Amino acid sequence: MLRDARLIAARDLRIEMRSKVATWQVLPFAFLSLILFAFAIGPDPTLLKQTSPGLFWLSLLFASVLGTQRSLSIEGDGATREATRLLGIDPAGIFLGKTIALLIELAALEIVLLGGVLVFFHTQVSNWPLLISSLILAPIGLASASVIYGSVTTGLRSTATLLPLLVLPVLAPLLIAGARCFSVATGSRGNSAEWLGILAVFAGIYVLLGIVLYGPLEES
Amino acid sequence: MDAAIALTSAVALVGRFPVLAGVDLAMPKGSVTTVLGANGAGKTSLLRLLAGLQRLDSGSARVLGVDLARPERSYRRRVGLLAHDPGLYEDLTPQENLDFALHAVRLPVTATLPSLMRCGISGRLLNTPVKHLSQGQRRRVGLAKLLARRPELWLLDEPHASLDATTRILVGELVEEAASGGAMVVTTSHEPEYSVPMADLVVTMGGGVVIASERGGRHAS
Numbered sequence: 151m152l153r154d155a156r157l158i159a160a161r162d163l164r165i166e167m168r169s170k171v172a173t174w175q176v177l178p179f180a181f182l183s184l185i186l187f188a189f190a191i192g193p194d195p196t197l198l199k200q201t202s203p204g205l206f207w208l209s210l211l212f213a214s215v216l217g218t219q220r221s222l223s224i225e226g227d228g229a230t231r232e233a234t235r236l237l238g239i240d241p242a243g244i245f246l247g248k249t250i251a252l253l254i255e256l257a258a259l260e261i262v263l264l265g266g267v268l269v270f271f272h273t274q275v276s277n278w279p280l281l282i283s284s285l286i287l288a289p290i291g292l293a294s295a296s297v298i299y300g301s302v303t304t305g306l307r308s309t310a311t312l313l314p315l316l317v318l319p320v321l322a323p324l325l326i327a328g329a330r331c332f333s334v335a336t337g338s339r340g341n342s343a344e345w346l347g348i349l350a351v352f353a354g355i356y357v358l359l360g361i362v363l364y365g366p367l368e369e370s
Numbered sequence: 371m372d373a374a375i376a377l378t379s380a381v382a383l384v385g386r387f388p389v390l391a392g393v394d395l396a397m398p399k400g401s402v403t404t405v406l407g408a409n410g411a412g413k414t415s416l417l418r419l420l421a422g423l424q425r426l427d428s429g430s431a432r433v434l435g436v437d438l439a440r441p442e443r444s445y446r447r448r449v450g451l452l453a454h455d456p457g458l459y460e461d462l463t464p465q466e467n468l469d470f471a472l473h474a475v476r477l478p479v480t481a482t483l484p485s486l487m488r489c490g491i492s493g494r495l496l497n498t499p500v501k502h503l504s505q506g507q508r509r510r511v512g513l514a515k516l517l518a519r520r521p522e523l524w525l526l527d528e529p530h531a532s533l534d535a536t537t538r539i540l541v542g543e544l545v546e547e548a549a550s551g552g553a554m555v556v557t558t559s560h561e562p563e564y565s566v567p568m569a570d571l572v573v574t575m576g577g578g579v580v581i582a583s584e585r586g587g588r589h590a591s
Contacts, residue, residue: 157473165461168499226459232423233457237474238447 151361154243155250162224162251171220172255180213180259184266195272202271203332206263207325211292213259214252215314218296221252222304222313231304231368241365245297249360252293260285277335280342284331287346290353291324294360301367324352374399374554375420375523379429382419389415391578392429397571402545402555402588404569406562412578413558414453417525420556421451434522447475450521452529456512460501464491464511467500471515485518486511490537505532513537517544524548526557530564542568546588 166172187205191197225231234244264285267273275281299317327348334342373396382390390412397403405413418424420433422441431438436445458467468482486496489510500508509532516524529541545555545568559565566572569586 154474157470161459161462161470164466165459169461224459224461226457227455229453229455229457230459231457232453233451234474235423236421236446236449236451237471238443238445239474240443 151240151243151246154240155246158239158244158247159250159254160247162221162248163254165224166220166251166255172217172258176213176216176220176255177259177262179216180209181262181266183209183212184263185270188270198271199273199336202267202273203329203336204325205271206267206332207288207328209263210256210259210328211318211321211325213263214256214292214296215317217252217255217259218300218317219313221248221255221297222300225304235368241368242361244368245294245301245360245364246357248297249290249293249357252297253289256289256293257285260289273336275335276337277342280331280346281335283346284328284335284349287349287353288324288328288331291349291356292321294353294356295320295324298356298360298363298367301364304368323348327352373397374401375433375556377419377429377431380419380426380431381428382415382424383427384415384424388427388578389424390419393575393578393580395573395580397554397556399554400549400552401570402549402568402586403557403571403573404562404565404586405556405558405573405575406560406565407558407575411575413575414527415578416575417451417453417527417556417558420523421449421525422446423451448522449525450516450519450523451525451527452509452512452516453527454531456508456515458500458508458511458515461499463497463499464503464514465496467511468515468518472518475519477519481518481520485514488517489514489540506534506537509533510537513541513544520548520551520553522553524553524555526555528559528561529557530559530561538564549588 184205188198191201296317300313303312303316327345330340330345331342334340375395375397377393377395380390380393381388393416405416407413415424419426419431419438422438422445426438434448464486465482468486469479472479472482491510491514500511530538549555557565567587570588572584572586573580574582
């Protein structure tokens with residue numbers, strides 16, 4: 151399984167390095183969303199700082215939908231997916247590989263968005279370990295849930311519109327917990343351990359679900 | 371000879387429609403079979419069933435000792451399918467596509483370059499992303515992938531389509547080499563002038579069943 155996961159992750163990242171779709175489309179989209187949110191809120195530094203956790207995570211979630219759709223398109227049309235199935239690759243390995251590749255792209259997104267929040271939203275981080283922990287745990291859940299729901303919509307004509315409808319409600323706990331952790335890490339009071347726990351449980355559940363369900367979903 | 375492919379009243383449904391409506395077929399190891407028939411006769415569905423991509427709904431199908439009612443994932447590694455669309459990754463080069471396939475089936479990538487060269491993919495084509503290749507060149511990369519993998523069962527869906535005369539001859543050579551080496555080859559075709567001479571058995575399908583079978587040119591020679 152891990153061998154196949156490494157193979158799939160390397161393939162996805164190689165294709166991304168060559169096509170640069172995430173670099174030139176997904177990253178700018180995420181950054182632009184954040185800036186537009188800032189314009190919509192106005193110049194009040196207090197308000198910007200208060201809203202920055204939610205807007206960071208909203209920008210990340212919206213951009214992650216684009217990143218997921220790109221990740222799905224790498225699998226190609228029906229013929230390419232069938233050719234891949236004929237290689238007898240472990241479906242759990244495919245799931246993990248795609249999740250790892252998406253995770254790496256989300257990490258790049260987080261860095262860009264975090265820079266944007268620190269500069270444009272006048273935010274200062276007071277608890278870096280908490281922030282970094284949440285920025286590691288949340289994308290694991292985000293990437294694994296996105297890959298699972300992406301495989302549900304694969305092959306449907308309405309994939310582009312159906313995927314956000316399916317996956318965004320599912321990601322609501324992650325949005326809330328991620329924003330709370332961000333909020334505490336930037337100076338607000340709250341129980342960060344509880345929110346970190348939610349992120350960890352969410353990630354664990356979706357990684358396990360993906361390992362178990364990805365094969366049957368692909369075959370169906 | 372023992373039948374390495376044995377189908378008995380094999381039925382496969384897509385929705386409620388029987389794409390295979392009771393196929394009886396037996397093929398020995400090392401044989402080449404060509405399946406003829408009009409569009410919609412069930413030729414491609416038969417190949418997909420043999421590849422383990424189409425579910426068997428009733429009847430029995432044993433291929434390479436595997437019951438296709440419950441095929442294991444490892445069975446697919448023993449099968450190579452060249453479909454109309456060879457199913458390559460558009461952003462990867464031919465060399466990267468073959469390396470990926472060989473890694474996936476746990477074979478050394480040393481076969482990549484010789485296979486591509488044999489199929490006429492050389493020089494700058496080796497490092498050109500597949501999306502920039504012509505239809506015929508893609509088919510040749512698909513052939514090279516089969517050649518590099520050396521599966522036990524070769525399934526070729528209209529292998530002569532979109533190919534020039536030289537590559538059509540190459541297809542015949544590769545099929546003969548595979549069968550001589552003990553592999554089984556099943557091809558579908560709308561061009562009997564190319565496919566019948568290289569086959570031991572010529573099967574004609576219609577309405578999802580086998581309606582005729584006769585000896586082909588390979589057996590005669």
